[in-house]
Amino acid sequence: xxxxxxxxxxxxxxxxxxxxxxxxxxxxxxxxxxxxxxxxxxxxxxxxxxxxxxxxxxxxxxxxxxxxxxxxxxxxxxxxxxxxxxxxxxxxxxxxxxxxxxxxxxxxxxxxxxxxxxxxxxxxxxxxxxxxxxxxxxxxxxxxxxxxxxxxxxxxxxxxxxxxxxxxxxxxxxxxxxxxxxxxxxxxx
Numbered sequence: 001x002x003x004x005x006x007x008x009x010x011x012x013x014x015x016x017x018x019x020x021x022x023x024x025x026x027x028x029x030x031x032x033x034x035x036x037x038x039x040x041x042x043x044x045x046x047x048x049x050x051x052x053x054x055x056x057x058x059x060x061x062x063x064x065x066x067x068x069x070x071x072x073x074x075x076x077x078x079x080x081x082x083x084x085x086x087x088x089x090x091x092x093x094x095x096x097x098x099x100x101x102x103x104x105x106x107x108x109x110x111x112x113x114x115x116x117x118x119x120x121x122x123x124x125x126x127x128x129x130x131x132x133x134x135x136x137x138x139x140x141x142x143x144x145x146x147x148x149x150x151x152x153x154x155x156x157x158x159x160x161x162x163x164x165x166x167x168x169x170x171x172x173x174x175x176x177x178x179x180x181x182x183x184x185x186x187x188x189x
Contacts, residue, residue: 003108005145005189011071013188014047015147017153021048036093041173042075044092045099047106047153051078052185054092057105063087073156110149113157119148122164127179130165141183151178152183 003010022034024044035046043050052073055064061093063085070077082088092098114120123144130143141147152160155170155178162168163178171177 003104008106009146009189010107011048012108013185014100016188017103017150017187022046035099038089039174042093043054043120044089045104046096047099049099049102049106052181053156054078054102055104057086057102057109057156061085067170106156107149110152110157111145113152114145116179120145120166122148127182130163131169131179141186143182144186144189145160146188147184147186148183150181152176154181 006030021043021074022037022039022124038044039048050073051064052075053079055062055066058064061084063081064078064087067077080088116174122147125141125143126140127147128130148160148164151163154172154176155162159178162170163182169177169179
């Protein structure tokens with residue numbers, strides 16, 4: 001799948017996300033232990049995917065499905081469809097190529113959404129101005145497409161939109177804010 005960014009920019013961004021999400025260190029990807037690790041909240045592999053996002057990205061024959069009667073997007077609301085697809089957590093964690101392909105689909109999906117919703121008009125704005133209407137040059141960076149993509153990776157599309165449109169800076173279970181990811185991953189593309 002081709003992306004509207006250079007392969008080099010994508011690879012640098014993917015490496016940075018892997019390093020932040022799972023401690024992957026630069027080097028041959030086949031040697032990266034981080035591909036095989038879930039975290040304490042059940043997010044999986046090098047990019048720490050949740051089961052809901054795996055479901056989104058593997059349609060039309062999703063590897064995971066919503067547990068009947070469950071609500072929300074937490075991992076506990078989803079389960080693997082092993083009998084139908086052959087995929088389970090162990091297979092996913094062992095298959096570095098599948099994780100990388102899924103991340104590429106993930107990036108492509110979010111870039112399409114950004115374009116469709118016209119989010120490029122935020123590119124170049126100061127992150128602090130989004131949060132409080134004032135620019136704080138001591139701890140600021142500008143909004144970039146890679147920063148927006150990383151923010152969406154952390155808290156989903158809704159988390160990115162909450163920051164951009166409502167100045168609500170959501171955080172994950174570790175206390176990392178959407179704006180932190182937007183700043184950390186700015187400038188890859």
